[in-house]
Amino acid sequence: MILTVTPNPSLDRTYAVASLDRGAVLRATGDRIDPGGKGVNVSRAVAAAGVRTTAVLPLDGASGVLIAELLGVQGVDVTAVSIAGQTCSNVSLAEPDGTLTKINAPGPELTAEESDLLLETVRTCAGHPTWIAACGSLPRGLQPEWYADLVARARETGARVALDTSGPALTCALGARPDLVKPNAPELAQAVGRPLDTxxxxxxxxxxxxSRGAGAVLASLGADGQLLVCAEGVFHGTAPAVAVRSDVGAGDAALAGFLIAGGPSAAAGSGGGTSPAALVSALAYGAAAVQLPGSVMPTPVDLHPEAVTVTENPPEDLRLTTPARP
Incomplete structure (x- = not known):
């Protein structure tokens, strides 16, 4: 079972428009509504694969009720932490060429009591899952050290923790020793404070x-694929280029695929040998996700792992298509 934690979930409304004209009255050609948030997307992809998943979410208000209902329909168990604020609603405008304009609401401000309750809820659930995936930005009221506290409490129970966040929340959590962190290239550059050109x-x-505490790093490099640095070694993988329909949630789908396949082995020489296979799964999930509308998560029938290429100890002089800056 894979448990996900999304401190700042949302209700995402996507409208398809012929073109985005500022100041005009736009007629939508289609619309959809999805539960949103990085951890929520991970749970949705995990459930679509037939794997049990629980999403721990701070929810309240009409939007929160709808999020829980939509996730239940998709096979995701929801453990809701009641909050006084309103769960945020986001709006996306999708154009035919794949351009997506997003308006993200600030979301609620959690109180100290709600923050502690969310941490304690995760801790009480942490004794059973194979992985805990803690994902996304922190809402107002939660300090950058919050994820570090979550990782420490989860590790006390023996659960393995994957962390997908950025900025101070990521760097603060490294000392708590998450088993996996999943930055994209700009987030990785920001974490080390230097550009990434190759x-x-x-x-x-x-x-x-x-060296600062992460057990393994799964880095999304955009058009250059994904990089995995773990106890088993260094692996780089790519999937065939496809026409991008929407990249919303593609990284979350990749993390789901990685964890579904077992994630990295716990230690070098462990004999698990799961890391390359997990990277193949992550790439297949990410490639499938970008070909789907909005934040729709792929199902196993959408995957093409046979098209993925993974190389151990790849050439380090390969220049990145899009260099990353801190």
Missing amino acids: LGDAVRAARELC
């Missing part, structure tokens, strides 16, 4: 995060 730069940055 694959070697990304490898060295990932190794630095490992």
Whole structure:
């Protein structure tokens, strides 16, 4: 079972428009509504694969009720932490060429009591899942150290923790020793405070995060695929280029695929050998997600792992298509 934690979930409304004209009255050609948030998306992809998942969420208000209902329909168990504020609603405008304009609401401000209750809820649920995936930005009221506290409490129960966040929340959590962190290239550059121009730069940055406490680093490099630095070694993988329909949630789908396949082995020489296979799964999930509308998560029938290429100890002089800056 994979448990996800999304401190700042949302209700995402996506409208398809012929073009985005500022100041005009736009007629939507289609619309959809989805439960949103990085951890929520991970749970949705995990449930679509037929794997049990529970989403721990701070929810209240009409939007919160609808999020829980939508997730239940998709096979996700929801453990809701009641809050006084209103769960936020986001709006996206999707154009035919794949351009997406998003308006994200600030979300509620959690009180100290709600923050502690959310942490304690995760701790009480942490004795059973294979993985805990803690994902996304922190809402107002939660300090950057919040994820570090969550990781520490979860590790006390023996659960393995994957963390997908950025900025101070990521760097503060490294000392708590998450088993996996999943930055994209700009987030990785920001974490080490230097630019990433080559694959070697990304490898060295990932190794630095490992030296600071991360058990493994799964880095999304955009058009350059994904990089995995873990106890088993260094692996780089790519999936065939596809026409991007929407990249919303693609990284979350990739994390789901990685965890569904077992994630990285716990230690070098463990004999698990799961890391390369998990990277293949992550790439297949990410490639499938970008071909789907909005934040729709892929199902196993959408995947093409046979098209994925993974290389151990890749050439470090490979220049990144889009260099990353802190």
